[in-house]
Amino acid sequence: MKNVSGNSILVFLLWLCTGCTSVNQETTTQAQQGVIASRGMVVSAHPEASKIGLAILQKGGNAYDAAVATEFALAVAYPRAGNIGGGGFLVYRLSTGQTGTLDYREKAPNAASRDMYLDAQGNLQAGLSTLGHLGVGVPGTVDGMVTMHQKLGKLPWADVVQPAIDLAARGVILTEREARGLNAAQQEFQQANKHTSHLINTTGWQAGDTLRLNDLARTLTRIRDKGRAGFYEGETADLIVREMKKGKGLMTHQDLKEYKSVWREPIKGNYKEYTIISMPPPSSGGIALVQLLQLIEPYDVKGWGWQAPNTVHVIVEAERRVYADRAAHLGDPDFYKVPMKGLLSSSYLKQRMAAFAMDRATPSAQVKAGEPQKESDQTTHYSIVDQWGNAASVTTTLNGNYGSKVVVEGAGFLLNNEMDDFSAKPGVPNMFGLVGGEANAIAPGKRMLSSMTPTIVEKDGQLFLVVGTPGGSTIITSVFQTIVNVLEHGMGMQEAVAAPRFHHQWLPDRIDHEPKALSTQTREILKSLGHQLQERAPYGAVEGILRLPNGKLEGGADSRGDDTALGY
Ligand code: GLY
Numbered sequence: 001m002k003n004v005s006g007n008s009i010l011v012f013l014l015w016l017c018t019g020c021t022s023v024n025q026e027t028t029t030q031a032q033q034g035v036i037a038s039r040g041m042v043v044s045a046h047p048e049a050s051k052i053g054l055a056i057l058q059k060g061g062n063a064y065d066a067a068v069a070t071e072f073a074l075a076v077a078y079p080r081a082g083n084i085g086g087g088g089f090l091v092y093r094l095s096t097g098q099t100g101t102l103d104y105r106e107k108a109p110n111a112a113s114r115d116m117y118l119d120a121q122g123n124l125q126a127g128l129s130t131l132g133h134l135g136v137g138v139p140g141t142v143d144g145m146v147t148m149h150q151k152l153g154k155l156p157w158a159d160v161v162q163p164a165i166d167l168a169a170r171g172v173i174l175t176e177r178e179a180r181g182l183n184a185a186q187q188e189f190q191q192a193n194k195h196t197s198h199l200i201n202t203t204g205w206q207a208g209d210t211l212r213l214n215d216l217a218r219t220l221t222r223i224r225d226k227g228r229a230g231f232y233e234g235e236t237a238d239l240i241v242r243e244m245k246k247g248k249g250l251m252t253h254q255d256l257k258e259y260k261s262v263w264r265e266p267i268k269g270n271y272k273e274y275t276i277i278s279m280p281p282p283s284s285g286g287i288a289l290v291q292l293l294q295l296i297e298p299y300d301v302k303g304w305g306w307q308a309p310n311t312v313h314v315i316v317e318a319e320r321r322v323y324a325d326r327a328a329h330l331g332d333p334d335f336y337k338v339p340m341k342g343l344l345s346s347s348y349l350k351q352r353m354a355a356f357a358m359d360r361a362t363p364s365a366q367v368k369a370g371e372p373q374k375e376s377d378q379t380t381h382y383s384i385v386d387q388w389g390n391a392a393s394v395t396t397t398l399n400g401n402y403g404s405k406v407v408v409e410g411a412g413f414l415l416n417n418e419m420d421d422f423s424a425k426p427g428v429p430n431m432f433g434l435v436g437g438e439a440n441a442i443a444p445g446k447r448m449l450s451s452m453t454p455t456i457v458e459k460d461g462q463l464f465l466v467v468g469t470p471g472g473s474t475i476i477t478s479v480f481q482t483i484v485n486v487l488e489h490g491m492g493m494q495e496a497v498a499a500p501r502f503h504h505q506w507l508p509d510r511i512d513h514e515p516k517a518l519s520t521q522t523r524e525i526l527k528s529l530g531h532q533l534q535e536r537a538p539y540g541a542v543e544g545i546l547r548l549p550n551g552k553l554e555g556g557a558d559s560r561g562d563d564t565a566l567g568y
Helices: 005-020 047-058 063-077 141-152 157-170 176-184 186-192 214-226 234-246 253-258 285-296 309-329 340-344 346-352 472-487 493-498 520-528
Strands: 035-037 041-044 087-093 099-104 262-264 267-271 274-278 379-385 391-397 455-459 462-468 511-513 533-535 543-547 553-557 564-567
Touching: 035 564, 041 047, 041 063, 041 543, 041 553, 047 063, 047 157, 047 379, 047 564, 063 087, 063 141, 063 157, 063 214, 063 379, 063 391, 087 141, 087 274, 087 455, 099 141, 141 157, 157 214, 176 186, 214 234, 234 253, 267 285, 267 340, 274 285, 285 309, 285 340, 285 346, 285 455, 285 472, 309 472, 309 520, 340 346, 379 462, 379 543, 391 455, 391 462, 455 472, 462 472, 472 493, 493 543, 493 553, 520 533
Parallel strands: 511 533
Antiparallel strands: 035 553, 041 379, 041 564, 087 099, 087 391, 099 262, 267 274, 274 455, 379 391, 455 462, 462 543, 543 553, 553 564
16 A cells, blocks of 8 residues: 555644644643654653653653653553553664663562462463462563663753653543543452552543542652662552552562663664664564564565555464464573574574465464574553654553552552563463463563564664554564555555554464454455454554654554654
């Protein structure tokens, strides 16, 4: 699909709108999507968070100052995934071209053990890793923000934390979607908490209601004043440990004190004239994304066209093989020797498609993980580019919607249920249907495998695209298909993030597709090749920034949510 003229008109109108009026800091609460700006751009899942990030850019902050402010604002305004009780990943590219990543993923508490979710017969006990205190990993977000800011930030720490404190003290006006999300989780909030919390509303939340966040405002104030110690020590740490004890949680003061985020070398790979810069393990995202792009590179995806039967078939067969590798070979590199070079070597990838046939699906039962040479639903993403061309691509998570549903009493924030991202029992699927084995088994202090894929793409050595999304196991394929939409199908950023998607993850052996992702004819042809298909509700929330040929930035905010692009 070439850039459709209707879309170009839409982008032009939005450009007129955002280019002619300065963003009103007091009143911008509506989602804005498909925005073009000259200097800087913030795209996130919530209008208040994008507004706060943009204000930091306009004040002279750089992309990393804006990232800290946006992350804390999401913790206030977007409780389903924005967090200080979870973790995430940053991929950055400085205007000088220097790149890097920061891993602030949660860790298993020291008292965690391999079979902690199994009963005496060795069966997985449903719900233990997803609802309540036992599913909580040691949070990394606050350490991540402090660490990012110390190395890359420009404005004073207090200046980038303060806007989230002000927002929490003011309260957040609920959107229709957030009210629905909170209502859907009410029963689980009651189950997971012994106290009543600011998220519980027995008569039901409505759009326009104000969420009051005074405890969170006080916690953020301690973080503003004491940095890392405002969370991992003192009053906040005491409140977390007290909360853990109420529900048989494992986290201790020692776990909190020991938490450290880690700078890691990015995964880099080429696709035609583009360089992909993405997250290494403990995320599977970067390796899987580069594998996917290189597996489809020899095929004429552009000539076949967007969502044409051949295009979908090749993409699905690549996805099937890559997710089989993910299950067997990927885990925390500090605990398991991930064969990174082997998984990305061109001879290995060539051999992975050896049994591929254009005229039939390969059943997943016949696709095992390869043998690379050994050298060894809810999350949120924001993309930021500043006036100097520095870029931040950040995906952050509590894992499930509202994480473990446990609110730390007196501290006003939700804790993650990231322990479910471990493989609790080999071959048994987690909440995203993903299976795994030894590489991702639970161990004390280990980071659970992630699918988060914050990514930056360079074209001819210059910043080109900043992109990422939530969506559990679908994160990798959503980022992959959005990149292919831009690189091969000539779409602009807004069109590429809004385009309907499909997903295959090896097991279950099935193509899940959004409504309207595949035409009736494409579906019939795919079935005749032997593919199973299943329609599912829309998923993901891709937030992207594309540098246009004229140097301007196009912000694409996913129209599946309240996601908002704001630029200046
Ligand atoms: N919790 C989702 C992920 O990290 O993949």
